[in-house]
Amino acid sequence: MTTYQAYFSKTDHKRILPPSWGHGPFPAKLEQNLALLDPNHMITMGSGTPNKDFFSVKNITVNHSIDLHYQKDAKDSHINSFYIGEKVKQSDVQKADSKIEExxxxxxxxxxxxxxxxxxxxxxxxxxxxxxxxxxxxxxxxxxxxxxxxxxxxxxxxxxxxxxxxxxxxxxxxxxxxxxxxxxxxxxxxxxxxxxxxxxxxxxxxxxxxxxxxxxxxxxxxxxxxxxxxxxxxxxxxxxxxxxxxxxxxxxxxxxxxxxxxxxxxxxxxxxxxxxxxxxxxxxxxxxxxxxxxxxxxxxxxxxxxxxxxxxxxxxxxxxxxxxxxxxxxxxxxxxxxxxxxxxxxxxxxxxxxxxxxxxxxxxxxxxxxxxxxxxxxxxxxxxxxxxxxxxxxxxxxxCVLHRHKQKVLYKELTENPVYASKRLFTCIKPTFGMFLFIGLNLNEFKSEALKSPQALTEAMQYMDYKLLENNLDAIIGTRLIVDINHSFKKSGFIRVTTSQIKNDKELAEAARRICTSIEQFFDEYLTKKQPYPVLL
Ligand SMILES: Cc1ncc(COP(=O)(O)O)c(C=O)c1O
The missing domain is CATH 3.40.640.10 (Type I PLP-dependent aspartate aminotransferase-like (Major domain))
Structure with missing residues (x-):
């Protein structure tokens, strides 16, 4: 199979998008563990895409035809109708002032x-x-x-x-x-x-x-x-x-x-x-x-x-x-x-x-x-x-009110958890705008080996990502959100989460529990005899 390389422009190889949402590579043992998890119970906190609770549009109805109207009356058309989203009463539908041509x-x-x-x-x-x-x-x-x-x-x-x-x-x-x-x-x-x-x-x-x-x-x-x-x-x-x-x-x-x-x-x-x-x-x-x-x-x-x-x-x-x-x-x-x-x-x-x-x-x-x-x-x-x-x-x-509610519940659940409140294994930036919550790992105090070099930090955060995934939670680790690891490795020991895909307060509480468990496991296992598999980069 050709690689098509000869077809690509000479600058194409420079065009890369660092995939912040990606995960892995994984050691075989972790891969086996992850395969056992129920994907339906995965909590998604990586993507900043608001879920359907945040849509104003609840329904789109389309009426279309295979007939053409050239020299014919529109009334002659056979129409197929479908709608996407919630069912609405047709009597409620009013003619918009936009034209179909628009x-x-x-x-x-x-x-x-x-x-x-x-x-x-x-x-x-x-x-x-x-x-x-x-x-x-x-x-x-x-x-x-x-x-x-x-x-x-x-x-x-x-x-x-x-x-x-x-x-x-x-x-x-x-x-x-x-x-x-x-x-x-x-x-x-x-x-x-x-x-x-x-x-x-x-x-x-x-x-x-x-x-x-x-x-x-x-x-x-x-x-x-x-x-x-x-x-x-x-x-x-x-x-x-x-x-x-x-x-x-x-x-x-x-x-x-x-x-x-x-x-x-x-x-x-x-x-x-x-x-x-x-x-x-x-x-x-x-x-x-x-x-x-x-x-x-x-x-x-x-x-x-x-x-x-x-x-x-x-x-x-x-x-x-x-x-x-x-x-x-x-x-x-x-x-x-x-x-x-x-x-x-x-x-x-x-x-x-x-x-x-x-x-x-x-x-x-x-x-x-x-x-x-x-x-x-x-x-x-x-x-x-x-x-x-x-x-x-x-x-x-x-x-704003819905985002605030979700962010507040998550912040409260995280900061009341003993992993934060008594063990102080992480800090949180209290959000005042937007959709993201920044969770900084307390590496300085409890895992300083990770701060020794850009490589050490990258490996540590990869292990952190493994722990989050093992707890069936998708978030983004700091090392995937930086311009230059050599410049910023001391600030890259963080996890970015968003509540935009979370469905209700119960799921927020569960999300906080999984984040805290993952962080606790990270600090407990990483670079100790308890670490069950190596880190791959
Ligand atoms: C800072 C920033 N700019 C742009 C975007 C993407 O915006 P759009 O969907 O308009 O391309 C995002 C979304 O994730 C973002 O965080």
């Missing part, structure tokens, strides 16, 4: 239909993304928008546009590895910058180590004599994997450093609308306009604490990538980019000759649901006196 013809624009671009602009305005914007150099009108099939695609276009083998990009040392794949496809250099794992709400510290960043840039030619000076800074402000949150004052500190060197900021913010603030009520009275308004204010003021780099961008250096994956549906493949017009113009060029516009079905379903959410809110509040897209705001609040 779904199945090319859109009016390759960078998103006008109606979706318009909607995205309205959402940006409503959420005051440019709120504090003030600049003599660059005005809000100097930015443009384009719709993409999510942030992975946005970062692909932007990397293709901005990077090549003469460029360098700065990336948080612990990160979402799709960016690494996208950078690798361009041949650019990637250099990590440090995160500050001690930052929290109480001490107010910046989750990015700004001293490190400042020094790195100031002494670039000494620290990285062979690498070009960086022109792009990629950051996830509600961080994946740590869950740390850059508040607006932190963003200002970082921006002020980058501004001196005219470095572009690529802000990848899919979790920015998911605040876990305790101020939101969990059982808001939906019949009462006043209580909706008060929830809305609480929600907006929680978001304002973090804001966007766009709101402080006086020089036209910020490119913001948003995604509806975590707040509407990953499968819809819908996101957008806001950036300086001249940059977005060039992104459109990539879109035009690669993916073109995203699916008309996705854009139309989203547009119609946003309108529908307003109708639903009006019904709930028994008034038509709401602002446009308030329904979307209520939807986002509902998502």
């Amino acid at each position: 779904l199945f013809e090319y859109a009016d624009n390759t960078f998103g239909s006008y109606s979706t671009i318009d909607l995205v602009k309205k959402l940006t305005k409503k959420f005051e993304i440019f709120k504090d914007y003030k600049s003599n150099n660059f005005s809000e009108e100097d930015y443009d928008y384009c719709v993409t099939s999510g942030t992975s695609a946005s970062s692909y276009y932007l990397c293709q546009l901005l990077l090549d083998d003469t460029k360098t990009i700065l990336v948080e040392e612990l990160t979402f590895t799709v960016i690494m794949g996208n950078v690798s496809m361009t041949g650019a250099n990637v250099v990590p910058f440090n995160v500050n794992l001690n930052a929290n709400d109480e001490n107010g510290e910046n989750p990015i180590d700004t001293k490190y960043l400042e020094n790195l840039l100031k002494n670039w030619s000494t620290i990285h004599p062979k690498k070009p000076f960086p022109l792009v800074f990629y950051t996830i402000p509600v961080q994946n994997p740590t869950g740390l949150v850059q508040k607006i004052q932190h963003k200002r500190e970082i921006y002020d450093i980058l501004k001196k060197y005219k470095i572009l900021v690529m802000e990848d913010d899919p979790y920015g609308y998911l605040t876990l603030t305790d101020d939101l009520k969990s059982n808001c009275d939906f019949n009462d306009k006043a209580s909706f308004e008060s929830q809305k204010q609480i929600y907006f003021s929680a978001l304002k604490k973090t804001g966007s780099y766009l709101s402080i961008d006086t020089e036209g250096l910020v490119i913001r990538c948003e995604s509806f994956s975590k707040i509407f549906g990953t499968g819809l493949r819908l996101g957008f980019i806001i950036g300086p017009k001249k940059i977005i113009d060039r992104v459109k060029n990539y879109i035009e000759c690669s993916t073109r516009e995203i699916s008309g079905l996705s854009m139309t379903v989203f547009n119609q649901c946003c309108q529908g959410m307003d109708k639903l809110l009006c019904q709930n509040l028994k008034t038509n006196d709401i602002e446009q897209l308030d329904g979307w705001v209520q939807w986002c609040i509902n998502l």
